[in-house]
Amino acid sequence: TTVFVSGATGFIALHVLDDLLKAGYKVIGSGRSQKKIDALLKKFNNNPNLSMEIVEDIAAPGAFDEAFQKRGKEINVVLHIASPVHFQTTDFEKDLLTPAVNGTKSILEAIKKYAADTVEKVVVTSSVAALVAPVDMSITNLVVNEESWNRDTWESCQATAVFAYAGSKKFAEKTAWDFLKENQSSVKFTLTTINPGFVFGPQLFADSLKDGINASSGIITKLVHSKVGGRFYNYSGPFIDVRDVSKAHLIAFENPECAGKRLLLCEDLFCCQQAVDVLNEEFPQLKGKITVGEPGSGSSFLKTNSCTFDNSITKNLLGFKFLDFRNCIVDTASQMLEVQNET
Numbered sequence: 470t471t472v473f474v475s476g477a478t479g480f481i482a483l484h485v486l487d488d489l490l491k492a493g494y495k496v497i498g499s500g501r502s503q504k505k506i507d508a509l510l511k512k513f514n515n516n517p518n519l520s521m522e523i524v525e526d527i528a529a530p531g532a533f534d535e536a537f538q539k540r541g542k543e544i545n546v547v548l549h550i551a552s553p554v555h556f557q558t559t560d561f562e563k564d565l566l567t568p569a570v571n572g573t574k575s576i577l578e579a580i581k582k583y584a585a586d587t588v589e590k591v592v593v594t595s596s597v598a599a600l601v602a603p604v605d606m607s608i609t610n611l612v613v614n615e616e617s618w619n620r621d622t623w624e625s626c627q628a629t630a631v632f633a634y635a636g637s638k639k640f641a642e643k644t645a646w647d648f649l650k651e652n653q654s655s656v657k658f659t660l661t662t663i664n665p666g667f668v669f670g671p672q673l674f675a676d677s678l679k680d681g682i683n684a685s686s687g688i689i690t691k692l693v694h695s696k697v698g699g700r701f702y703n704y705s706g707p708f709i710d711v712r713d714v715s716k717a718h719l720i721a722f723e724n725p726e727c728a729g730k731r732l733l734l735c736e737d738l739f740c741c742q743q744a745v746d747v748l749n750e751e752f753p754q755l756k757g758k759i760t761v762g763e764p765g766s767g768s769s770f771l772k773t774n775s776c777t778f779d780n781s782i783t784k785n786l787l788g789f790k791f792l793d794f795r796n797c798i799v800d801t802a803s804q805m806l807e808v809q810n811e812t
């Protein structure tokens with residue numbers, strides 16, 4: 470079985486690549502430049518089961534055509550993970566919404582054109598952001614589950630970068646389900662989406678911490694590098710470990726029962742205060758050097774500031790226990806401190 474992974478150089482995708490290779494799959498990844506591709510192949514010790522294609526910008530129409538024209542006949546499974554994850558923009562359509570939607574459209578169009586007979590499974594990495602609008606995440610009596618949808622429109626999501634990112638995930642995911650409905654007779658794949666909450670956990674390669682960190686890991690780096698008495702934004706929401714997100718990507722196509730499903734990945738609710746507590750409790754070298762906030766106040770904050778996530782369907786389908794928050798934060802921060810000590 471050969472698996473195509475878009476955005477292979479990213480935080481989550483690198484774990485997925487590693488798990489796929491360990492499980493014996495052949496993997497074709499896409500990366501944005503020859504330089505990034507060469508660096509990635511080297512990190513995987515030029516594993517003969519791994520090859521890469523360049524897809525420079527998923528926002529461009531037909532972005533995946535060349536890669537699929539060349540390799541499509543080899544591909545049985547497509548994991549579409551690439552999507553912009555950053556908040557440094559005011560042009561929300563150009564930098565967030567359009568690439569997310571066009572990327573999804575163009576990879577599915579490329580399958581239809583060049584790999585309709587070979588691709589049997591498609592997994593799209595969506596987000597909890599596709600399930601619930603950021604403003605609704607604090608509604609305490611709201612229950613979000615695998616059937617929920619973020620209620621923002623293309624217009625209303627463009628109020629802030631965070632809302633627009635969430636909108637980009639909603640509209641990208643919707644594009645995938647609509648494509649399948651409209652193309653039932655011309656493709657044979659089934660679709661599964663992965664909808665993770667905030668993803669934390671160690672980088673597959675510690676070096677990634679030196680080259681500009683991905684957005685969700687950046688939340689933890691800021692806390693590790695905070696100052697005594699420093700204030701921090703108490704981000705809160707559902708949390709999941711990157712190693713579980715990766716595992717779920719494999720089960721999503723391996724377990725036939727996942728076909729047509731949305732997998733809501735949430736181990737528990739978290740807030741940054743709880744991460745700060747873990748850092749102070751578990752790392753003697755950080756104690757007295759970083760912020761403490763209001764120790765122990767995290768769970769009462771969540772009670773009054775968060776909706777609930779019910780992912781019992783997903784847990785049943787996946788059939789494994791998710792890694793917990795404390796261990797995830799310990800593993801994440803340990804790697805950050807090791808890298809810091811080396812430099």
Ligand code: NDP
Nearest residue numbers: 476478479480481526527550551552553596667668683685
């Ligand atoms: P990363 O930023 O590490 O990964 C995103 C990947 O997409 C990178 O490889 C990036 O390439 C690629 N990409 C972005 N924009 C483009 C573009 N215009 N053209 C081509 N490639 C592009 O973030 P994550 O690993 O965290 O995210 C992976 C997926 O998981 C995304 O779909 C994200 O929305 C989703 N997700 C992430 C969560 C999290 O908390 N981390 C939570 C929920 C969902 P490059 O780095 O070269 O720009």
